[in-house]
Amino acid sequence: MSTEKVMNLDGRNVSFQQGETVLEVARREETFVPTLCWDERLDPYGSCRLCVVEVEGRRIPASSCTLEAEEGMVVRTDSEKLRRMQATLVEMVLSENPGDECPRCRDIGTCEVHELAEQFDVGRERFLGDISNASKEDSNPFLLRDYDRCISCYRCVRICAEVEGDYAITMTGRGWNKGIATAFGGPLMGSECTLCGQCIYTCPTGALADKKMVGQGSIPGKVEETRSICPYCGTGCSINLHARDGKMIGVTPALDGPVNEGALCVKGQFGFDFVNSDDRLTMPLVRKDGQLTPVSWDEALDYTAQRFKSIRAEHGPKAFYAIASGRAPGEGAYMLQKFTRAVMNSNQVDNCSRA
């Protein structure tokens, strides 16, 4: 028995699996449906209503992110009426999120709200109410929180609970406005929060921002994104490295990372800027008169090879020992053991797993 079923999406018959939502079917079919409270890593929530679609036989449009696809269902995603509703919703949200002072706009990329504003071609004037712009300062070193921009989509609360399993923040039930709080209302530090930063990267507005990235968006130059792996523990989480002009500016989680599926811990998220540290070594050093002295590569390499040669000649292959890094890429470990075995002629090599 097949679980393949068929529904009609914007006049086309498309197949789906039992249990899929209409939004999931639409995304797979590359049909544009705007969303705000939806995140592929989270259970659907259905609070923003931006993902509305028309379903034949139903009087009012339904949120597609919570609507399960059914056999024979006939759905429209692109009617005039839907687009008008969506534009209004975006406009309302935008009024909470002016572009000028928003920390996220000076961050890399743009936030989902401003992306939607562009797509729907709406400005923020119509609903512009009182915006205090009062950033709520928090002593934690990584997260900037400004809940005046919060649209109560709960994505931060949900990612903290569903993805990170930390349950560090909740909504304080004061209506539409402003209200994500730590469990005891205090600052994030000292709470259950592990400062993993994942609430930032799900927040669709400027309510949460990465302190390390603030200001980066206003610097000219293209930001390149490169897929890589976290350099800390043996879990192997996938990350995206953001760099401009050859310099690292930030890290974001890779949503399709096979191990982490878009989650990261504080080290993977924020522990990258050692690479930009001022005290990185930039030149080979050779000890001369007791002092480590910068020299050219040629000098350092020639000297090293000559010393290894003479020690092998005088004391034999086993007088040499090499220790490979358990942190650096594996190609280096391969080279070091090949060097030890094929050039120094012994098996005097190990890595740092024992200590």
Next chain:
Amino acid sequence: MSNSIPEIEDCPMMLCVGTNMTECHPIIALRVKKAVRKGAKLFVVDPRKIPLAELADGHLQIQLGSDVALFNAMAKVIIDEDLHDKEYVEQRTEGFEELKKHLESFTLEYAEKISGVPKELIRECAIEYGSAERAGIYYTLGITEHICGVSNVQSLCNLALITGNLGKRSAGVNPLRGQNNIQGAGDAGALPNNYPGFQDVTSAESRKKFEKAWGVPLDPDKGITKIAALDHAVDGRIKAMWICGENTLVTDPDVKHTTKALESLDFFVVQDMFLTDTAQKAHVVFPAAAFTEVDGFFTNSDRRIQRIRKASDPPGEAKPDWWIIAEVAKRMESGVHFDYDSSSEVFDELASVSPIYAGLDYDRIDSGELHWPVPDHDHPGTPVLHEGVFLNGKGKLQLLDYVPPSENPDDEYPFYLTTGRRLPTYHTNTMTGRSEGFRILVPNEWLEIHPRDAEKLGFEDGDWARISSRRGDVTTRVAITRTSPSGTVFMSFAFPEETLTNNITNPDVDPITETPEFKVAAVAVERIEAPAGFSAEPALQADPAIEDPRDG
């Protein structure tokens, strides 16, 4: 790991041993939390009240180093209660009758006496483990950093073997690696007894294969371990050393000994991103590029081979590790091939000599979906090891005895010291210490001590203490928490410039792996005045004290 990380969330019974997972492997811990939400059982075996224990159905708070006694007793319960997998034992293991006989003396009463865990709890844990359809064991250094590290691991393997939990999904015996590429370094052959792909250097067949591949005769004797190498440096048998990316001076136990070893060398080369304490002892220091500045691979705990890619430029003239080593090699004029244009050529050569990587190249590891072994280019990878059959025939059940830690508290040194890692720090902090924000999170080292012991010694939170062992002493602040049991104190080793924890740890090693017993040392603790310039203030961000009614 015998099984892959994503499988954990479908595991119905998890036994987490000596792993402070929420701090050391937070993203693996997420899968454990998910499994618990789906209704899985979780038992935690750890001397400390780690956060994971709060989620557990049972916390077996064992005495340091008593693992073998505990797991042997569990195996005995499983067999006595007839919960073992008879078919699996018959077909895939050997030595069952001998094991059964050997376990006779490992009664619950005996295990309770040695481990300090109530016998009802040991029994409950054994029965849950033995009767689960699939059960997974997860462990880290808490198990291996002991003089009996190998026995500890084997006692866990016995449990998995008698219950048929090796070779199926969401089960297995799973060491979680502390460093991103420690698995990859071993896979690539940086081991004294193995060529790449864990091929034995003492086997004539493997040797011939590598002699052919590299075109030179090779040494038939295995090398010594790094720990032994430091001894050989002290006694003059080793004259030259090349260390890549490790701050050996602060990561190894007994700093005085390590310092002496490195200072005895005629020629010492260090390759690193920073002028570490270790590098300062070197004759030549090569500037290494960081992970964001090179192409390469990391192999994680679950044998998944993943690509890292160059995103930024190295500072000054820093270079990739493989390039530096190849350049030295070329200048040795050995005639061995070291002419590589890129890291991908190096990887291809590794794949050509290592059967477990044979089916790999940069294209195939592009999305990071494959777990080794990947024997050929059409092979889908091996997320679950030992399915159907073990590589070396049958799984041998081991007869293991309990060996007490090499150092135990006495009148002079009345406390156990155990060491570990705190979430926002990493090893010796060369990386996190230089990343903005981490210093604020964990500004300094501290000693965790139980309220009962603190009271006896007259400590208030934030007071300063001198901690001494037979090897030396250190000073640090004190945080009073119930995380460790009374009689055991805890420190990390992330702040070598201020508190060189490994001045006092125990250098005795497991006779097989030569892994030092970092997890247990006997120490004395005394209150001292705050050093000049420091006030007594509570140590920041100590583990949240978990209330325990038993402590009164």
